[in-house]
Amino acid sequence: MSKGIGIKTRVVIATISFMGILTLAISIIGYKLYKDSIMKSYHSYADAVLKCAYNSSIRYSFGDMIASRTMTGKYEEFRKELNMFKESSDIEYLYAIYFDDMEDIHSTHYAINAKTQKERSGGGEFTNLGKPVEKGAFEDNTLTTLLDAVKSGKRDTGTLEGYSDEYGHMLNGYHVIFDSNDNPVGLICVEIDINRIKVELRQYMFSVILTATAVTVIVVLLYLHYTNKKLIRPIVKIAENSDSFVKKMQENADPKELIFEEVSIQTDGELRLLADNVKRMADGVSTYMANLKQATSDKERISTELTLATKIQAAMLPHKFPPYPDKTEFDIYALMDPAREVGGDFYDFFLIDNDHLCLVMADVSGKGVPAALFMMVSKIILQSCAMLGKTPAEILTKTNNALCYDNQVNMFVTAWVGILEISTGKLTASNAGHEYPAIRQNGGDFSLYKDKHGLAIGCMEGVSYKEYEIQLKPGDKLFLYTDGVPEATDKTEKMFGTDRMIDSLNKNKTADPCLLLKKVRASVNSFAGDCEQFDDLTMMCLEYKGK
Secondary structure (H helix, E strand, O other): OOOOOOHHHHHHHHHHHHHHHHHHHHHHHHHHHHHHHHHHHHHHHHHHHHHHHHHHHHHOOHHHHHHHOOOOOHHHHHHHHHHHHHHOOOOOEEEEEEEOOOOOOOOEEEEEEOOOHHHHHOOOOOOOOOOEOOOOOOOHHHHHHHHHHHHHOOOOOEEEEEEEOOOEEEEEEEEEEEOOOOOEEEEEEEEEEOHHHHHHHHHHHHHHHHHHHHHHHHHHHHHHHHHHHHHHHHHHHHHHHHHHHHHHHHOOOOHHHOOOOOOOOOOOOHHHHHHHHHHHHHHHHHHHHHHHHHHHHHHHHHHHHHHHHHHHHHHHOOOOOOOOOOOOOEEEEEEEEOOOOOOOEEEEEEEEEOOEEEEEEEEEOOOHHHHHHHHHHHHHHHHHHHHOOOOHHHHHHHHHHHHHOOOOOOOOEEEEEEEEEOOOOEEEEEEEOOOOOEEEOOOOOEEEOOOOEOOOEOOOOOOOOOOEEEEOOOOOEEEEEOOOOOOOEOOOOOEOHHHHHHHHHHHOOOOOHHHHHHHHHHHHHHHHOOOOOOOOEEEEEEEEOOO
């Protein structure tokens, strides 16, 4: 067997990984906090400049100038005030724009701009009202945001980050300008260069990573020096001896040859305890190995047989839904959850002829493999009697006599059998000691149909069973179940009960049979919690739809 990565290498990898993750986490958190702090200050600064410029635009009626596309005598006075704002502020641009066509983001025109004394002496030109904005000066999404602000008459300041090949990363702040009639006509804008933030953040990240790398190297060296002497060498020796011992086991060596060489540990503590425990465990394995193969073989055989029995039992029950796609007069669904690998509950439904559907819900006494075998016999006899054209009462009578004949195991079955006349909705049924069915009729609620019970089949030969009729109408539902549903218990040993079952049915009474059963199963699971399922749980629901 390959040794793989050694413990010393693992310690180095783990330490470096931890320090790397710690460094990364610190870098990411620091990066975000630093960036958020700087950007917050820039946003506040842009907001303050915009409010001052906007208040000045009101005093000089600049909104009316934009609305009329006319520069009055106050135009240059307003520009001088904007120049003062820019002179005293750490901003790149201060200007106003408007959209000549409110449906076209590219109809942007300048209304005014501001220049510092240095910019003016350097030959910088002023922009007057009506000059079209240069192509590519703004990104389309920026223009869309600005146009939307004008259209909506946004009253407060707004900011967004933009990028262009010419200017790089800029923080754009804007405030809508209104004319004297309170109509939005343009925007006063300020731009702050935030490219320098990128440089500062890169420097920050570089310093953090460099420092963390140096610390990681020092920590790894010190940690390795200590652990190699006190921990790694003894553990490696224990691992080597254990590997030798395991190889002997894999080679099916005689238990007498399975000898674990004791490792000398010079200090007391957990490591000595580990070495002693490994030695005692290896000595115990030598004894255990003699019986392991036989025990494993027996367990695998039993497990295989139980798995096969589970598949056989599941295959015998109807498991394809919908079972009769061409039959639109009814919808049916059923499920079974055995308490063990195999169970004694069973359900069944099958067409006797084109107009008669037989329904069976039964519960065999006992659990496990014996109950499953008795279940299969009972199911086959019930179905055979039904296919001979017998009534539900006759089916139970014939099946009872067959099961009672030489019943040396003294097992019995509670069963409910019904035959639905599909064309009319008439349901003829008989009950041999089984749970009361639940029925929903006339669009009402589910309730228990307390039919008369006969003796469970298989108890006594010669018993006669009575039957009854129920007229189902379109939309009516029939719910059949075994005692595993009402007798499911919680951790206080309280039963789920028929009241909770009926309540769950009525909460989902309009659901189709498949969903209805799943909802009831979920209610039982929620009630029982983590308690182990004691009995098989089987349910079936039929919804009669008529023609």
